[in-house]
Amino acid sequence: MSNKEKNKSNRREFIQKGMRLSLGLSIAGVAGISALRVNADDYVWQLDPFKCVSCGRCADHCVVSPSAVKCVHAYALCGYCDLCGGYLKPNANELSTAAENQLCPTAAIKRKFVEEPYFEYEIIEDLCFGCAKCVAGCTAFGNGSLHLQVRHNLCVNCNECSIARVCPADAFERVPASQPYLIKGDFTAGDDHA
Amino acid sequence: MAIAIAVIIVRDFTVNKKGKNIENPYAYDISEYTKVDPSEILYSEIKTIPLNISTPKGITIWKDTLILVAEDFLIQLNKNGEQLGKTILSSSPTCVTTSLNGDIWVGFRNKVSVFDKDGKSIQNWTSFGDRSVITSLAVSNDFVYVADAGNRVIYKCSKDGKIISRIGEKNDDKAVPGYVIPSPYFDVALSEEGYLWAVNPGRHSFENYTADGAMRSSWTKSSVKTEGFSGCCNPSHMAIMNDNSFVTSEKGIFRMKIYDQHGEYMGVVAAPDQFDEDGLPAEVAVDENGLIYALDFNRKQIRIFQLKENG
Ligand code: SF4
Ligand code: SF4
Ligand code: SF4
Numbered sequence: 001m002s003n004k005e006k007n008k009s010n011r012r013e014f015i016q017k018g019m020r021l022s023l024g025l026s027i028a029g030v031a032g033i034s035a036l037r038v039n040a041d042d043y044v045w046q047l048d049p050f051k052c053v054s055c056g057r058c059a060d061h062c063v064v065s066p067s068a069v070k071c072v073h074a075y076a077l078c079g080y081c082d083l084c085g086g087y088l089k090p091n092a093n094e095l096s097t098a099a100e101n102q103l104c105p106t107a108a109i110k111r112k113f114v115e116e117p118y119f120e121y122e123i124i125e126d127l128c129f130g131c132a133k134c135v136a137g138c139t140a141f142g143n144g145s146l147h148l149q150v151r152h153n154l155c156v157n158c159n160e161c162s163i164a165r166v167c168p169a170d171a172f173e174r175v176p177a178s179q180p181y182l183i184k185g186d187f188t189a190g191d192d193h194a
Numbered sequence: 195m196a197i198a199i200a201v202i203i204v205r206d207f208t209v210n211k212k213g214k215n216i217e218n219p220y221a222y223d224i225s226e227y228t229k230v231d232p233s234e235i236l237y238s239e240i241k242t243i244p245l246n247i248s249t250p251k252g253i254t255i256w257k258d259t260l261i262l263v264a265e266d267f268l269i270q271l272n273k274n275g276e277q278l279g280k281t282i283l284s285s286s287p288t289c290v291t292t293s294l295n296g297d298i299w300v301g302f303r304n305k306v307s308v309f310d311k312d313g314k315s316i317q318n319w320t321s322f323g324d325r326s327v328i329t330s331l332a333v334s335n336d337f338v339y340v341a342d343a344g345n346r347v348i349y350k351c352s353k354d355g356k357i358i359s360r361i362g363e364k365n366d367d368k369a370v371p372g373y374v375i376p377s378p379y380f381d382v383a384l385s386e387e388g389y390l391w392a393v394n395p396g397r398h399s400f401e402n403y404t405a406d407g408a409m410r411s412s413w414t415k416s417s418v419k420t421e422g423f424s425g426c427c428n429p430s431h432m433a434i435m436n437d438n439s440f441v442t443s444e445k446g447i448f449r450m451k452i453y454d455q456h457g458e459y460m461g462v463v464a465a466p467d468q469f470d471e472d473g474l475p476a477e478v479a480v481d482e483n484g485l486i487y488a489l490d491f492n493r494k495q496i497r498i499f500q501l502k503e504n505g
Contacts (some may be wrong), residue, residue: 040376055216055218056219056220056221057216079375079376079377079426079427081398081426082374083424083425084448085425085426089226090227090418090425091227091418092423103222105220117206117374117396130485131220133220133221133222136221137222138368140224140445140446140447141425141427141445141446142377142425142426142427143376153497166216
């Protein structure tokens with residue numbers, strides 16, 4: 001098998017594995033603590049994506065600007081949909097994927113063709129400001145694989161998180177710095193891009 | 195100065211405190227698409243049966259009996275909601291259907307079990323394998339059709355669980371497009387004449403097959419407007435009426451609609467404002483009298499809809 005074919009078949013296996021997990025709704029998550037700004041014994045703020053109701057406050061209430069809360073993608077839960085509810089505006093059936101038809105206000109989601117009819121979606125973190133619009137779309141129409149997390153390479157670990165104070169879903173909690181993420185699926189936050 | 199700061203802090207706390215309704219400038223707004231012209235609503239809700247079940251999973255109807263599967267059991271109810279029987283299952287079911295003689299066919303993640311109409315175990319099939327995610331079953335006189343969302347295929351099986359053929363896999367020579375199933379919604383049902391219909395949710399299509407697995411016809415309705423299906427995978431559930439019209443239920447924008455036997459939109463059974471905003475899309479079932487039953491997973495109710503007199 002040539003390298004090209006091998007890559008293609010690996011990609012297909014990956015999608016099938018991902019889809020199986022997503023179809024079985026397997027939920028799990030652990031992550032490393034690289035690039036944390038605290039000691040491993042400390043506690044840090046994190047939000048529970050299963051409680052989050054995509055209210056938009058994570059975007060505007062963080063002391064860091066743009067927000068330390070970002071969208072992350074649980075690839076194992078993703079359906080690799082062509083008509084991604086987190087990527088396209090709801091009336092996208094009749095539209096193209098031009099920027100004005102994308103749901104994300106900053107076009108922070110990159111769409112990549114994998115194989116007919118599957119597409120992969122990647123978050124460009126520098127452009128994401130945690131508005132949760134894509135999270136709402138993905139949760140409503142898709143599998144909920146797009147979700148928010150406090151990114152610990154950016155968070156300054158305030159004594160009292162100013163988003164936690166206004167979160168209507170009480171989604172914020174203190175978690176051990178050794179396990180700083182409450183993630184869905186197989187998103188790996190170990191690479192904090194510090 | 196100190197007072198001004200105190201005022202700002204107090205105001206900030208009052209305006210932003212938890213639970214207070216602050217407008218979301220980034221709201222994902224689908225309200226425009228959830229509006230339905232009242233003249234399009236052809237059905238009215240005539241009865242609601244509350245269920246004392248924490249996790250309902252599926253519903254089917256045989257004559258006057260409502261058959262439900264839930265967390266780890268199967269129950270039969272009469273149409274007033276009174277329990278007629280209960281059978282404990284070996285694991286968590288995913289779907290249920292009946293055959294003409296009233297036998298109850300229960301799907302699990304990767305296997306199928308059969309019970310008589312009183313809930314007595316008749317058969318347990320062997321597993322379809324780890325990759326399977328069985329989401330729907332349809333039983334004809336001779337065959338059992340098993341929808342496997344994990345493998346994106348329908349197995350045509352003998353009544354004792356032997357796989358005879360695989361239906362719906364992508365085949366360019368036979369113009370079969372293949373199933374696109376991003377989430378575990380993949381429904382099958384038989385028409386009045388016994389033809390197999392399957393939803394291809396990623397394509398917003400209905401596909402019709404002969405018993406040999408050849409595609410007879412299909413129809414697609416892709417649109418965010420009420421008359422179509424939108425999002426990554428819709429409709430999530432369907433049932434076929436005696437006159438071969440299709441009753442559908444959708445995720446994203448929760449609503450139930452009805453299409454004629456050719457796939458032409460007829461109208462709405464239940465509009466989005468009749469469902470809770472979050473949760474799972476209702477499963478649908480129909481009876482011989484043309485009543486439509488919605489298993490509302492969020493409210494934990496069976497909701498019964500009847501054609502309006504002028505509908
Ligand atoms: S404030 Fe809470 S509910 Fe709102 S987006 Fe952030 S985590 Fe979600
Ligand atoms: S829609 Fe909002 S949360 Fe999602 S990627 Fe764009 S900026 Fe980030
Ligand atoms: S702790 Fe501070 S920096 Fe971190 S998310 Fe909350 S407000 Fe932002």
